[in-house]
Amino acid sequence: MTQQSTEPQTVAEDAGEGSRQPAGRSWLDRYFHISARGSSIARELRGGITTFMAMCYILLLNPVILGSVGDVKHHTLAQPALVTATAFAAAISTLLMGFIGKVPLALAAGLNVSAALTTQVVPNMTWPQAMGMCVMYGVVICLLVVTGLREMVMNAIPLPLKHAITMGIGMFVALIGLVKAGFVGPGKGTPVTLGLTGELSGWPVLFFCFTLLLIFVLQARKVPGAILIGIVAGSVVSIAATKFGGLTDKDWGGAPPALHGSAVSMPDFGLFGHVQFGGWDKIGALSVGMIVFTLVLAGFFDAMATIIGVGTEAKLADDKGRMPGLSKALFVDGAGGAIGGLTGSSGQTVFIESASGVGEGARTGLSSVVTGLFFAACLFFTPLTQLVPAQVAAAALVVIGSMMMSAAAHVDWSDRSVSIPVFLTVGLMPFTYQITTGVGAGVIAYTAIKAAQGKWREIGPFMWVLTGIFLVYFSLHPIEQWLGVK
Template sequence: MSDSQKVADRSTAPPPGVNSVDRFFKISERGSTFAREIRGGFATFFTMAYILVLNPIILGSATDKFGHQLDAVQLTTATALVAAVMTIIMGVGGNLPLALAAGLGLNAVVAFQIAPLMSWDDAMGLVVLEGLLICVLVVTGLREAVMHAIPQPLKQAISVGIGLFIAFIGFVDAGFVSRVPDVANTTVPVQLGGTGQLTGWPILVFCLGVLLTIALLARKVKGAILISIVTMTVLAMVINSVADIKAWGLTTPAWPDKVVDTPDFGLLGDFSLFGAFGETTAITVVLLIFTLVL
């Protein structure tokens, strides 16, 4: 072997200490480290974990055409399982550090727009059809063509809108704002706190959490968001156990009785692929699927 070939082999060889996991996920190649990826993974989990609570609440609070409700434990199990499987597929198959979970907003469409027209099995069948249609769009390349056809300002506006929606949910759950009841019983306008003033332990914890996050981010502390979430969660649990707070929002933070429990997979595969066509018109079904796709 010539000297030039030896130099070329050494230049293409992986750096010392790089293992197979690093090479597969291209961690060092992308300028990252194992510690950074682990911190990012935990931060992503904690910022997305709200869907484990909200998805069962939204879907479990609605009834279908026949007055049936979905079981909260089964909904939680299905939500967690789908998020885990799809995130693993994205990481191992797509080699991208992205997490996937049920979409907030999409579940509201299914619960309050689709389910009242048919059974839950038929409604979930439409979700499956929507997923299959998106797979076809991806395989054929049409999805990318559609995405390129959407103006960039509209894409940015959608991202901003989703961010504001999630932020507004945080404001409401923290008690920072509350709905002002009116004659039409709409969800607007809102007011500060429950009485027009910011008072109470939950508001204090919320404000401290926001300030802590801003301070840590400004000082460029590694894992700033993760540190803030964990710190405020523990603080909320301590205050709740000492002060006996009656309402913190959607859930009351408390020390868990169990770290793990037996999941209930009763909802898996519980759908009717074409049952919706027997409950409403074909045009309505097509429009509903189109809405889900968007």
């Protein structure tokens, strides 16, 4: 009863209509509206710690994705610098969400954005140029928020395609995890094979399978922090097997997991500010535009749904989905793209794991501040990530992919005008190793099928424009050949 009677008051406060909170509250309570939202400082602290524990696996996974790919100059990013950049960007973005958005949402490097960077962006340019793309996409999203176009675009793209994009990126991320673990790779006489010989070949692949199965079991039993527990357990088993089982560099295909020196070190800010704008003339303006569009798509759709979903779970949203500080939260989420580019860690986005903190009682931005401070503390414990094998961390990528596939429940598979575009979107992303290809195929198929059915009004002007852009994109190479450009 107390929360229901005070929540409209909270909305008014965030709308700038003045504070009505009882006198005598601490400045912390007044600033974050802790009492007004039916929470307490203890709950916010507990919620912030829980959220951090649920999502700190990103400190391991993001460096695995970004650190294994070289740019056009064959330059790869150093692992210690990547861990620092990931922690630093997460800390800044989450602290901004806490102090400005004042909602219990935490941000970190989006694995979908990182996947798009490594597979579609970096092969065509240098890492500083790729991070420049991140800054650009973050600015674009901020402009969409300020102008109100973000919600308009969300409404223009059909809901089934939104679910398809989420599922496709999930499959893509899962495939990256399988490849990183060595579970899937080039085969002899077949496109892919299991392990190296059709069987589970090598100890690292076995550690991957152990970690993956353990996380799935823990999730099925609804154990909080299942991903983190699984990664820690997999790392312990890997280290124990290496030490007592006599595993060598040859068994690991490289250096085995071990702590070299102290567990504490100064952060490596070597990637900070390495951003370059321009120099994209070799790939063309259209390709640059499509890359930015791909990054916007990768970081765009889940964020709004996550913000509203977690806000509703925290009982901050009304019956129309409105919640205090929504526009500010969306802006901070967009700014996360630019922050990720400037720090060298990939675009930042809101994490659904924020719901775990809400489940522990978090209702305000104070919990986000706590989560951000924990990420900041991780800047000084970078060497600990050396204890986690890449194969163990890769298991979490597969788990994340499986979680994103839950959107399939919202698709009407009996309607062919829906199921065909969804199938093309989901299937082509991992099979072609390109997010843009899947999105483009889904958009074109949706427009073509709806038009063939005579349902012109269901398509909408924006979808027609998007279809035209993708048609040009897919036809660019033959058009250039025809015109003699290449």
